[in-house]
Amino acid sequence: MPQEKSNISDSVILHKDKSGRIHITLENVTLRQPQDGTTLVDSFNIALQKGDHFILTGPSGSGKSQLIRAIRGLIDQGSGSITIPEEVSILCLSQKVDLPRTSLKDILSDGKEFSEEEIDQALQDVKHDKLRQHLPINQTRSDHICALAEKYIARAIQHWENKILVCGQNDTNLLATEIKSYIQNNLQNFFPETLAVHFTEKTKKEISTRIESAFKNEIVNQRKLAYGTTSNSSRFSTAPQKLATQISKYILQGVAMDLEDAQIDGSTLSRQLSGGEQQRLMFAKILLQKPDILIMDESTSALDRTSGKALYEQIIKALPDTIIWSVAHDTNLIECHNIHGDLDGDSKKISVQKLPGLTLFS
Ligand SMILES: Nc1ncnc2c1ncn2[C@@H]1O[C@H](COP(=O)(O)OP(=O)(O)O)[C@@H](O)[C@H]1O
Numbered sequence: 506m507p508q509e510k511s512n513i514s515d516s517v518i519l520h521k522d523k524s525g526r527i528h529i530t531l532e533n534v535t536l537r538q539p540q541d542g543t544t545l546v547d548s549f550n551i552a553l554q555k556g557d558h559f560i561l562t563g564p565s566g567s568g569k570s571q572l573i574r575a576i577r578g579l580i581d582q583g584s585g586s587i588t589i590p591e592e593v594s595i596l597c598l599s600q601k602v603d604l605p606r607t608s609l610k611d612i613l614s615d616g617k618e619f620s621e622e623e624i625d626q627a628l629q630d631v632k633h634d635k636l637r638q639h640l641p642i643n644q645t646r647s648d649h650i651c652a653l654a655e656k657y658i659a660r661a662i663q664h665w666e667n668k669i670l671v672c673g674q675n676d677t678n679l680l681a682t683e684i685k686s687y688i689q690n691n692l693q694n695f696f697p698e699t700l701a702v703h704f705t706e707k708t709k710k711e712i713s714t715r716i717e718s719a720f721k722n723e724i725v726n727q728r729k730l731a732y733g734t735t736s737n738s739s740r741f742s743t744a745p746q747k748l749a750t751q752i753s754k755y756i757l758q759g760v761a762m763d764l765e766d767a768q769i770d771g772s773t774l775s776r777q778l779s780g781g782e783q784q785r786l787m788f789a790k791i792l793l794q795k796p797d798i799l800i801m802d803e804s805t806s807a808l809d810r811t812s813g814k815a816l817y818e819q820i821i822k823a824l825p826d827t828i829i830w831s832v833a834h835d836t837n838l839i840e841c842h843n844i845h846g847d848l849d850g851d852s853k854k855i856s857v858q859k860l861p862g863l864t865l866f867s
């Protein structure tokens with residue numbers, strides 16, 4: 506069907522409503538192609554209230570994303586009016602996630618204040634365990650540090666083999682006790698300030714105790730291998746305190762180095778995470794930001810259908826009052842919405858249908 510050319514210079518008017526009511530209202534919105542003026546959407550009317558979940562489907566290239574751009578005030582070729590509240594938090598996610606080159610915390614916080622625990626919880630809620638380990642709170646947890654330390658304990662014992670393996674059980678205990686106290690007192694000095702502030706007295710104590718016992722076990726294992734016995738009466742060839750300091754430094758420096766290597770920012774994230782994982786990360790951002798209006802333009806397109814739907818269910822449950830405006834090809838997602846609009850590629854009309862919406866049992 507031939508499209509009429511635009512010979513009028515009118516535009517879509519974007520009103521900012523001061524009433525404080527959360528809504529999106531489109532009145533007779535007609536959108537035209539910026540380049541050739543052909544009509545993309547013809548006279549669309551809709552009024553979405555707090556808690557409405559609207560999904561727009563339609564052929565690709567038909568104007569679904571352009572309609573979102575019009576709501577955001579980025580394009581205005583056409584006619585009619587769009588009204589959104591003046592003071593409103595809007596989060597808009599698109600199919601292609603563009604991660605800024607900042608830290609994981611900054612990506613998710615977007616300038617707001619969130620504790621490590623809140624960020625950790627959001628990543629846990631969207632099942633992004635892979636990223637949870639990059640948060641300072643997790644990097645300073647005993648399990649994480651001790652797992653990294655194990656490798657350096659084994660290496661340290663090999664490195665100081667001639668000094669350690671000749672000591673007897675009492676000497677081993679003495680050495681291990683010295684290591685414990687050195688690590689407890691100096692743990693923070695080996696880590697950057699940003700991580701060091703997260704160590705509590707309790708974790709420091711636990712880490713040093715666990716490294717002490719891991720050290721003893723490893724010596725026993727290695728001496729069994731070397732001598733078939735754990736008893737040997739030979740003495741240290743170096744003062745135990747000095748040896749313990751050397752070994753402790755070696756372990757802590759190794760752990761600090763491993764943690765530094767693991768630090769990631771947005772540019773690394775874009776390379777290390779699949780498209781689906783980046784989209785999953787954006788759902789953690791939604792849970793933290795709790796926007797009044799959430800616009801998702803094919804923002805689960807790189808995820809499998811089950812995961813995409815589970816994430817939708819998660820945010821609908823967490824943010825019952827948020828207005829959601831979705832564009833999706835996955836028909837599986839329609840049932841997460843209470844209003845369905847279908848853009849007809851020929852007539853350019855959007856037919857709107859009310860749906861029961863998602864019933865959540867919890
Ligand atoms: N920035 C732009 N400038 C000119 N035309 C554009 C621009 N963005 C999209 N278009 C065109 O507008 C039409 C609708 O695009 P879009 O809304 O992105 O489709 P979809 O329904 O797949 O989201 C397409 O023909 C597209 O080529």
Ligand SMILES: [Mg+2]
Pocket residue numbers: 569570571802
């Ligand atoms: Mg699009």
